[in-house]
Amino acid sequence: MAEQLRSDGVEERKARGAFFTPPEIARFMVDWAVRSKDDAVLEPSCGEAAFLLPAAQRLHELGATRRAVGKQLHAGDIHHDSVAQAHQVLASEGFSAQIEVGDFFLKDSAANFDAVIGNPPYVRYQDFSGASRAASLQAALRQGVRLTQLASSWAAFTVHASAFLRPTGRLALVIPAELLSVKYAAQIRRFLLDRFASVRLVLFETLVFPGVLEDVVLLLAEGSGGAQSFEVFQARTAQDLATTLPKQWLKFEPAPDEKWTGALVSSDAYRLYDEAAAGEDFEAMSEWGATYLGAVTGHNDFFTLTQADVEQWKLPPSELVRISPPGARHLRGLSYSTHDWRAMAAAGERCLLFAPGAELSRAARRYIAHGETLGVPTGYKCRVRDPWWTVPMVAKPDLLMPYMNHERPRLVRNGAGVQVLNSLYGVKLKVSRKKLGQELLPLAMLNSLTLLGAEIVGRAYGGGLLKHEPKEASRLPLPSETVLAQVATPLKDVQKAVGALLARNDLPACVAIVDTIVLRQHLGWSEARLGAIREARVALMQRRLTRGKGKHGQD
Structure with a gap:
């Protein structure tokens, strides 16, 4: 019936982050979260009763009267039509609930609920702005979580929803799989382990929301006091979820602020990876040497030079340093040789760095004066240096490493003996290695x-x-x-x-x-x-x- 009652279109629902939950998922989560006929249940973003109806049915099955269900079941939504339709869906099955229209982030938290369930709105940070965003950040901050400007709406929602739970309460939310991997979600990962006694995630091998490309995980968290680990169950599809909790969970004990990306692969594969990576046949790259960012010039267009620039300004070799040209597209092979460097220099690439010493040549003074007419000294990095034209150099690396890649990470032998700028990492190997x-x-x-x-x-x-x-x-x-x-x-x-x-x-x-x-x-x-x-x-x-x-x- 809920499908028939939806009045707004796909684009309207998408704009406010509403993606309706498949019934198999909603029922599974409700059955996990609602365990007693006396449970008080909150659904903060009820949509059109995808969770509310199975929650009402679950309470009734456990022994609550329909009258009691109407008192124990609480919900809200910012969308008036959704609230009206949720009432209709419940009424069609003989149930009711206390449903409010309003912004959940403006609702004062009170730890009165045994279960908080739902599918939070997912609005990306680019579209999540204004008063609602400000309210969400404040709501999260009240729980001790300071979110970055890159956080999407679900992040603050998860934190705020937790504040409505009793100490033994249970949180069951559908959230994006980016929880596991993106940088801004580090605060949420830390919060979940600090706040709850048990954190479990259900992942899917396939996309389970029709017409939505976003991967999701089912968050099942309960109790209080903190957890050292989280557990994962991998399901193939939503239909694979039985109404009883899966028995085989894979345990992960992440280091502080470590991403949870390993949970995205199969349990067997991660065990094999973890055993091998921690064994004696493999070592972390830190055992081989130090990885560091290349030199920061503050103004590449001025400090990096082509051979033609050098000839134009008559700069002597003693005031120049050979560099790997800005960028990393030329680092595709196993080695970057002197021949490669010379070929790029001959082709007009910026293969030299202006690096004068304490005693400036006449040509260097002219070039520095030229930089001053361009306003180079006013840039932040140059402004805080004395003198502004001295670029702090890093150790000459043994290996070059682009830090942004599509297909694979790359280590490239520094056969040309060049210096690196901050478009690359340098790797300085231990002398013995x-x-x-x-x-x-x-x-x-x-x-x-x-x-x-x-x-x-x-x-x-x-x-x-x-x-x-x-x-x-x-x-x-x-x-x-x-x-x-x-x-x-x-x-x-x-x-x-x-x-x-x-x-x-x-x-x-x-x-x-x-x-x-x-x-x-x-x-x-x-x-x-x-x-x-x-x-x-x-x-x-x-x-x-x-x-x-x-x-x-x-x-």
Whole structure:
């Protein structure tokens, strides 16, 4: 009946973040949250009774009279028509509820409920503004959660809804799967573990909301006092959910502020990944060396120079430093050589950095004066430097690492011995590991376990880009020093062939070669084990790319 009563169209519902919940999901969540005929139940964004009706039915089945249901069942919605239709849906089945029209974020919290259930409105931060947004941020702040300007509406809703629960109460919400991975949701992940005694998530292998590309998770949280872990159950479809709680849950114990991305892959695949990444055959990249951001010039157009610029200003070589040109499109292979650098310089790329010493040449003084006429010293980074034209340099890296990628992370040998700007990370290897790591890590990292790790520790940005902050990059699982030394000869034998395949952008062929040498032949992995890791990596990558098609920069 609810379907027949909807008066507004898809675009109108989408604008206010209303996506109606499949009945299998609503019933499953209600049966979990409502456990006694005396439970007081709140549905803060009732829509057209997708949760209210099964909640009324559940209370009645547990022994509550219809009159009692009308007193115990509370709801609200900002949309007048939805509230009217919710009343009609309940009345058609002989039930009633206390339903208010209004903005949930303006409702004073009172811990009077045994269960809070529902599907919060999902409005992305770009469209979530004005008084309602301000009220949402204040509501979250009252619970000790300071949300960023990138937070979508569901984040504050989840925090505010928790404030209505009794200490033993239960929270059952449908929320976006971005809870697990995006940066701004770190506060929500931390809040859930701090606030509740138990946090469980139900994930789906397929999209379960008709016509909606957003992945969702079912949040089932209860009790008070804090939890060290959360548990996950993976269902294939909404229809797979029985009315009883699943029995097999996978436990995760995340480090503080760590993303929960690993929960997006199958339980078996994550166990295999976790065992391998924590074992003696793999090490975090931090064991190989330090990862850091390149130098910040404050004004690339002034400080980075082409060969023609150098000739025009007659700048001497002593006041120039060779750099990897801004950007990362030229770093596709295993090595960036002196030949590569010279070719780019000859092609007019900005391959040199203006870096005069304490004693300035006459040409440098002229160029600095030119910069002053352009207003370069007034920029923030230049303004706080003394003198403004001295760019603080970082250690010359052994490996170059682009931190934004579509398909895979990249380590590139710094064969040209160039400096890096902040469009790249530098990796400075430990002295004892430098020769082995510089030569073979760019090749050895093209294995399926490292590539899966990149998806798990990284974060998705607009357009499906995969980004690694320095701390995240330092956690990439790489073959250990011992393993890499043991497979050095066969890897060197295929280095040229893999380089040629990378030039043709044939990553699967490259990964197959490295997997065979490192994982299959040396470590003795079975094809089934390797297949599970590969499938998990593809699943996370495809999820990221699919999400990127519909979002722009939300993280």
